[in-house]
Each structure stands twice: as structure tokens, then as C-alpha cells.
Amino acid sequence: MPKIPISSPLRASTKSGSVFTIRQATLKDLDALVSLRRAEQTEFGQTDHPILDKADRVFSRWARSRMKAKRLVAWLAEKRNGTIVGCGCLWLQPVHPNPQRKRTHRPYLLSMYTDPKSRGRGLATRIVLAAMDWCRKHGYHTLSLHASDLGKGVYKSLGFKPTSEMRARLDDPNLPRSHARL
Numbered sequence: 001m002p003k004i005p006i007s008s009p010l011r012a013s014t015k016s017g018s019v020f021t022i023r024q025a026t027l028k029d030l031d032a033l034v035s036l037r038r039a040e041q042t043e044f045g046q047t048d049h050p051i052l053d054k055a056d057r058v059f060s061r062w063a064r065s066r067m068k069a070k071r072l073v074a075w076l077a078e079k080r081n082g083t084i085v086g087c088g089c090l091w092l093q094p095v096h097p098n099p100q101r102k103r104t105h106r107p108y109l110l111s112m113y114t115d116p117k118s119r120g121r122g123l124a125t126r127i128v129l130a131a132m133d134w135c136r137k138h139g140y141h142t143l144s145l146h147a148s149d150l151g152k153g154v155y156k157s158l159g160f161k162p163t164s165e166m167r168a169r170l171d172d173p174n175l176p177r178s179h180a181r182l
């Protein structure tokens with residue numbers, strides 16, 4: 001598919017004439033956010049409906065309280081007919097202060113999802129750009145995320161680089177425990 005230049009970051013149109021708008025979500029959009037997140041979880045392999053239903057309720061409560069507290073900002077990609085086909089959320093995650101970072105929140109991007117039929121049109125790219133602009137405007141100098149394989153190209157093309165974060169699987173029985181001899 002030919003690339004459409006991102007001349008207008010908040011409006012994307014395809015060769016077939018579809019027009020998408022990228023806009024900030026409000027609390028009224030919570031159901032759409034929850035349903036796109038559910039589609040993402042399903043795509044990642046979770047097909048158990050009771051688990052998905054519970055995850056929807058938990059995420060909805062979590063997102064609502066953070067949106068109200070202005071700790072979660074979300075963007076949506078919306079078709080001209082009002083159908084919402086993509087999203088991304090920016091969470092101001094609590095962190096400890098340090099000499100390089102006096103603030104006690106850092107922006108973290110999550111729940112990036114585009115409906116499969118609308119992929120490859122630059123919608124996620126535009127949502128990430130909107131989040132990056134928001135961070136700059138609010139005085140944040142970094143933006144972090146964990147990338148899926150499908151997302152890596154999008155983030156890389158926008159200048160994201162792997163960091164030195166390390167992680168241990170604490171349920172790994174082969175890992176040392178405090179009572180074990182080291």
C-alpha cells in the first residue's frame with residue numbers, strides 16, 4: 001500500500017477516499033476504548049469470554065478514574081461516519097523522583113490498537129505523534145512503552161529506541177530464592 005504523507009497529523013485520508021480523524025477521547029468514549037482493548041486482547045490470544053468480560057470491567061474502572069484525575073489521556077481514530085477504529089492511551093505513571101527527573105509521573109503509552117481493516121494507513125503513527133506532542137506540550141522529555149512485534153516498526157520510525165530495562169520472571173522455579181544457597 002503506498003504511504004500517505006503525514007502532512008496533516010490529525011486527519012488521514014486514503015486513496016479510496018476514507019477520511020479518519022484523530023481526536024482526544026472523553027469519558028463518553030470509554031466503551032469504545034474498552035471494546036478496542038478487548039479486540040487487542042483477543043488478537044493476542046485471549047478468547048475466554050468470562051476472563052475478557054472481567055478484564056473489560058477492570059480496565060473500564062481503571063481508565064475512568066485516571067481520565068477523571070487527568071492521569072490518562074487517550075486518542076481515537078474515527079471514521080467520518082463516527083465508527084471508532086483505533087486508539088492509544090497515555091498513562092501518567094507514578095515513578096520515584098531522581099536528579100534527572102524531578103516529576104513523580106512519567107508518560108507511558110499503552111493500549112495501541114487499530115482495527116485490522118484500517119491498518120497500514122498511518123492511524124497508529126498519528127496517534128503516537130499526538131501523544132508525543134502532548135508530552136512535549138506538558139513538559140515531559142521522554143515517552144516509554146512496550147512494543148509488540150506489530151508495533152515495533154511504528155515506534156522505530158518515530159524515533160523510539162530500545163532501553164536498558166531488565167526483567168525477571170519471578171515465577172520461574174529456576175531462579176534463586178532468598179533461602180537458597182547462592
Ligand SMILES: CC(C)(COP(=O)(O)OP(=O)(O)OC[C@H]1O[C@@H](n2cnc3c(N)ncnc32)[C@H](O)[C@@H]1OP(=O)(O)O)[C@@H](O)C(=O)NCCC(=O)NCCS
Nearest residue numbers: 003004113114119120121122123124125147148151153154
Ligand atoms: C501495531 C498497530 C497498532 C499499528 O496500527 P496501524 O494503524 O496499522 O499503524 P500505522 O498504519 O501507523 O503503521 C503500520 C505500518 O504502516 C506504515 N504506514 C504508516 N503510515 C502509513 C501511511 N500513511 N500509509 C501507508 N502505510 C503507512 C508504517 O510505516 C507501518 O509499517 P511497518 O509495519 O513496516 O512498520 C496495529 O498493527 C495493531 O493494532 N496491532 C495489534 C495490537 C498491537 O500489537 N498493538 C501494539 C502494542 S505495542
